[in-house]
Amino acid sequence: xxxxxxxxxxxxxxxxxxxxxxxxxxxxxxxxxxxxxxxxxxxxxxxxxxxxxxxxxxxxxxxxxxxxxxxxxxxxxxxxxxxxxxxxxxxxxxxxxxxxxxxxxxxxxxxxxxxxxxxxxxxxxxxxxxxxxxxxxxxxxxxxxxxxx
Amino acid sequence: xxxxxxxxxxxxxxxxxxxxxxxxxxxxxxxxxxxxxxxxxxxxxxxxxxxxxxxxxxxxxxxxxxxxxxxxxxxxxxxxxxxxxxxxxxxxxxxxxxxxxxxxxxxxxxxxxxxxxxxxxxxxxxxxxxxxxxxxxxxxxxxxxxxxx
DNA sequence: CGTCTAATTGAAAATGGATTTCAATTTAAA
DNA sequence: TTTAAATTGAAATCCATTTTCAATTAGACG
Numbered sequence: 001x002x003x004x005x006x007x008x009x010x011x012x013x014x015x016x017x018x019x020x021x022x023x024x025x026x027x028x029x030x031x032x033x034x035x036x037x038x039x040x041x042x043x044x045x046x047x048x049x050x051x052x053x054x055x056x057x058x059x060x061x062x063x064x065x066x067x068x069x070x071x072x073x074x075x076x077x078x079x080x081x082x083x084x085x086x087x088x089x090x091x092x093x094x095x096x097x098x099x100x101x102x103x104x105x106x107x108x109x110x111x112x113x114x115x116x117x118x119x120x121x122x123x124x125x126x127x128x129x130x131x132x133x134x135x136x137x138x139x140x141x142x143x144x145x146x147x148x149x
Numbered sequence: 150x151x152x153x154x155x156x157x158x159x160x161x162x163x164x165x166x167x168x169x170x171x172x173x174x175x176x177x178x179x180x181x182x183x184x185x186x187x188x189x190x191x192x193x194x195x196x197x198x199x200x201x202x203x204x205x206x207x208x209x210x211x212x213x214x215x216x217x218x219x220x221x222x223x224x225x226x227x228x229x230x231x232x233x234x235x236x237x238x239x240x241x242x243x244x245x246x247x248x249x250x251x252x253x254x255x256x257x258x259x260x261x262x263x264x265x266x267x268x269x270x271x272x273x274x275x276x277x278x279x280x281x282x283x284x285x286x287x288x289x290x291x292x293x294x295x296x297x298x
Numbered sequence: 299c300g301t302c303t304a305a306t307t308g309a310a311a312a313t314g315g316a317t318t319t320c321a322a323t324t325t326a327a328a
Numbered sequence: 329t330t331t332a333a334a335t336t337g338a339a340a341t342c343c344a345t346t347t348t349c350a351a352t353t354a355g356a357c358g
Binding site: 024025026027043045062065066085086087124 | 314316318324325326
């Protein structure tokens with residue numbers, strides 16, 4: 001069960017982060033991390049908050065917001081913006097980077113990676129004297145299903 | 150004077166747009182377009198509003214905002230988001246697309262284009278059944294000047 | 299020219315997601 | 329335990345964006 005192993009690793013990573021930063025493990029943080037890992041990727045704070053409310057009506061929006069920021073800080077999640085004005089978070093799958101294809105009709109988000117593009121990015125940046133820390137590549141278009149309707 | 154010719158063309162494009170949409174040419178719209186073309190690219194609404202206020206204290210923020218949206222609608226400007234929480238607009242240079250290098254230290258924005266990357270994007274999208282309408286590629290890093298300090 | 303209708307303007311208010319405040323609560327170290 | 333510091337959550341605040349609305353203006357038509 002690879003998924004379960006990954007989740008355990010992620011949870012430990014978060015615990016280590018809390019320890020080394022002098023922060024505390026709380027029931028809320030555990031619940032939020034559980035739900036975050038269970039839910040699909042690309043959730044907004046609102047999305048996660050609403051999901052959590054079903055089983056945990058006591059958890060506040062502010063706590064979800066702050067906890068997601070902690071996830072991003074400690075590297076187990078990444079914040080993304082897809083132009084609809086709200087931040088979305090996705091679990092960082094180990095060390096591999098990926099970019100996104102977004103269907104402008106149905107909103108579907110597909111992940112992809114292409115080392116050749118990454119290579120060219122480095123080359124272009126170098127030619128302008130830049131070192132790259134991170135990048136964002138999003139392709140907006142129409143998916144197969146939406147073209148067939 | 151290529152720049153002046155381009156500006157005339159842009160202005161005509163805007164006038165045509167207003168005509169065909171049943172909208173009106175106003176003094177404010179002319180002034181805002183002039184200042185937009187005169188100012189460098191990547192201005193936020195606030196930036197442009199402040200610049201305008203110097204010579205035209207009567208022009209309101211809402212008007213600048215609405216006019217920039219008109220520019221984007223008619224294709225003479227494009228809206229961008231670079232993650233600092235505010236929209237920026239840049240003049241559309243004819244039909245050529247370009248991407249951005251952003252220095253995370255000093256905020257400098259450099260434009261570039263690379264047909265090889267564009268080509269690979271098409272290929273990747275096709276492999277996932279997507280057609281591409283537009284894309285966004287931003288490389289965040291550190292520029293030469295900031296590394297030397 | 300005037301007249302008239304619809305578009306425009308700009309100050310102010312509303313919106314909406316993100317963030318902060320603060321008193322009460324909880325964690326975990328001593 | 330006791331205690332100091334971190335956390336929580338409801339509410340308040342922030343801040344860019346967007347909308348409202350009464351007054352103004354553009355420009356079509358007679």
